[in-house]
Amino acid sequence: MIERAVRSDHGAASGERNRPRVGISACLVGERVRYDGVPLRDRFVCETLARFVEYVPVCPEVELGLGVPRETIRLVRDGASGTRLVAPRSGRDLTAAMRQLAETICRRLDELAVDGFVLKKNSPTCGLYRVRVYKPDGELAGRDGSGVFAQVLRERLPSLPLEEEGRLNDPLLRETFVAQVFAHARLREFFAGAWTLADLVALHAREKVFLHAHDPARARELGRLVARAAELPRQDVELRYRRLHAEALRRPATRGRNVDAMLHLLGHLSDAVDRSDRVELLDAIADYRAGIVPLEVPLALLRHHLRRHGSEWAREQVYLEPFPRDLGLRSRP
Numbered sequence: 001m002i003e004r005a006v007r008s009d010h011g012a013a014s015g016e017r018n019r020p021r022v023g024i025s026a027c028l029v030g031e032r033v034r035y036d037g038v039p040l041r042d043r044f045v046c047e048t049l050a051r052f053v054e055y056v057p058v059c060p061e062v063e064l065g066l067g068v069p070r071e072t073i074r075l076v077r078d079g080a081s082g083t084r085l086v087a088p089r090s091g092r093d094l095t096a097a098m099r100q101l102a103e104t105i106c107r108r109l110d111e112l113a114v115d116g117f118v119l120k121k122n123s124p125t126c127g128l129y130r131v132r133v134y135k136p137d138g139e140l141a142g143r144d145g146s147g148v149f150a151q152v153l154r155e156r157l158p159s160l161p162l163e164e165e166g167r168l169n170d171p172l173l174r175e176t177f178v179a180q181v182f183a184h185a186r187l188r189e190f191f192a193g194a195w196t197l198a199d200l201v202a203l204h205a206r207e208k209v210f211l212h213a214h215d216p217a218r219a220r221e222l223g224r225l226v227a228r229a230a231e232l233p234r235q236d237v238e239l240r241y242r243r244l245h246a247e248a249l250r251r252p253a254t255r256g257r258n259v260d261a262m263l264h265l266l267g268h269l270s271d272a273v274d275r276s277d278r279v280e281l282l283d284a285i286a287d288y289r290a291g292i293v294p295l296e297v298p299l300a301l302l303r304h305h306l307r308r309h310g311s312e313w314a315r316e317q318v319y320l321e322p323f324p325r326d327l328g329l330r331s332r333p
Contacts, residue, residue, distance in 0.1 A: 019054050020185040023109055023117035025126045026057035028165050033059040037069045042165045044174065045118060052324050053181070056114055060125045060149040064094065064101050075124045075133045075145045083133060085124055085148045095148065098125060102152035110157060113188060116181035117153060121166035125149040128164050159246040160184070175329040176252045179214075182323040183207075183249055191238045197229055200237070210319040211248050213261040218248035259289050261319055262298055265306065268314035273305055281305065295330040 026033045029050075030041045062068065073094060076086045084095045109117070119126040124147050131145035146154075154162060161180035168174045190203055204226045211219035222244050229237045253261075262285050269278075284298035299320065306315050323329065 019052060020115035020181050021056055021112060022049075022053045022181060023056045023058055023114045025118065025120035025123070025165075026059040026062070027120055028118060029055060029057055031057055031059065033062045033068060035061070035066075035068070035070050035072050042118075042168075044168055045165055048327065049178070052327060053115075056109070056112060058105060058109075060098060060101060060105065063105070064098060073124050075131060075147075076136055077133045077141050077145075078136050083145060088134075088138065098148045099152055102149045103156065105149070106153060106156040109153075109160075114160065115184040115188060116161035116163075116177070118168070119147070119150055119153075119162060119164050121164040123147050123150075128154075128162060129167075159242055161246070161249075171329070171332045172252050176249070178323050178327060178329060179210075179253075180246065180249045183210075183245065183318075186318075187242050187245060191242070200226055200229055200241070204241075205313060206316050206318050207245070209261050209264060209317045210322055211245070212264075213253040213257045213319060215248035215251040216257070218244050222248070255289060255291075258295055259285055262288075262302055265302060265310075265314050265317065265319070268311040269305055270309040270311075272309045277305060291333065294332055296325075299330060 024045065027040045028042045028045050030039045030046065032039050034040065061070070061073070066073075071087050071089045073085060073087045075083050076088075077083045084093055085098050086093055086095075119128055121127055121129075122131060124131060124145070126149055127145070127147040128150050129146065130143045131147055132143055133141045133145040135141045150162070153160070161177055161184055163173065163177040168177065190199070195203075204222060208219065208223070211222060222241065225237070225240055225244065232240075266278075266281060266285075281298065281301045284293065284301050287293045288295055288298050303320055306320070
């Protein structure tokens with residue numbers, strides 16, 4: 001299953017690479033791989049995000065050789081052996097086999113250069129958060145588990161953006177995840193080329209406002225790294241830059257930091273912008289701060305004025321459009 005990447009109804013063939021490639025739990029794109037054989041289709045995943053990414057469906061349970069339909073499996077915790085992946089009806093312990101398979105899948109995902117992964121919530125293999133964990137006698141022990149495949153994915157590909165489909169119903173978490181995916185793709189493509197230190201400086205200059213809107217502390221740390229890049233081995237620079245960039249974007253861009261970002265860019269407008277246009281822009285930013293209008297309203301005005309009267313540095317900021325505008329992620333109230 002993992003060897004193929006699928007095109008969406010709107011998408012390009014898998015041989016083309018003009019869009020991020022995203023791993024996904026295969027059940028979320030309608031494949032009949034669940035234990036009961038019932039297909040699922042997540043609306044955002046299948047109808048919206050699919051227009052802009054290329055999916056790589058993965059079902060660790062099917063790839064392990066478990067059939068469809070199959071007996072349910074669960075996480076079981078006891079004091080002696082920790083948390084295990086168990087098929088309670090047959091008594092099979094699948095922990096070691098699943099971890100070994102997960103390692104193999106992670107290597108293949110790395111070779112395919114995926115830029116993110118959408119996981120099935122509540123799954124004992126794929127769930128990231130609050131997965132049910134049981135006691136050996138079958139009683140519920142808690143909802144603090146993570147699926148075995150998800151654990152290995154997080155360990156082996158620590159900079160890869162990960163999210164559950166259920167959490168993508170939260171508009172802020174959705175925007176944050178998509179921003180991470182497209183940023184991962186930008187950096188992957190940049191570092192795959194014959195980049196120079198001057199190229200890195202230019203890249204970071206374009207990312208600067210976007211990073212500050214998410215995590216000012218890591219943005220400053222990245223700036224210091226770029227300033228010292230000539231003193232460090234190229235591979236170290238790449239690894240550290242990609243790691244810190246990924247860590248920064250895990251923090252959602254708050255309303256206050258978005259306001260700061262827009263005010264900073266407003267300062268790069270020339271005097272050719274008349275007073276009434278500036279007041280209109282400031283009013284739109286104030287309305288966004290108050291929650292009256294979505295982020296896209298002041299951003300649209302800001303992009304308009306920057307195109308006509310902004311500095312080159314400001315016009316090229318990734319913050320203005322870090323992912324396709326047609327996703328509508330910044331149009332929510």
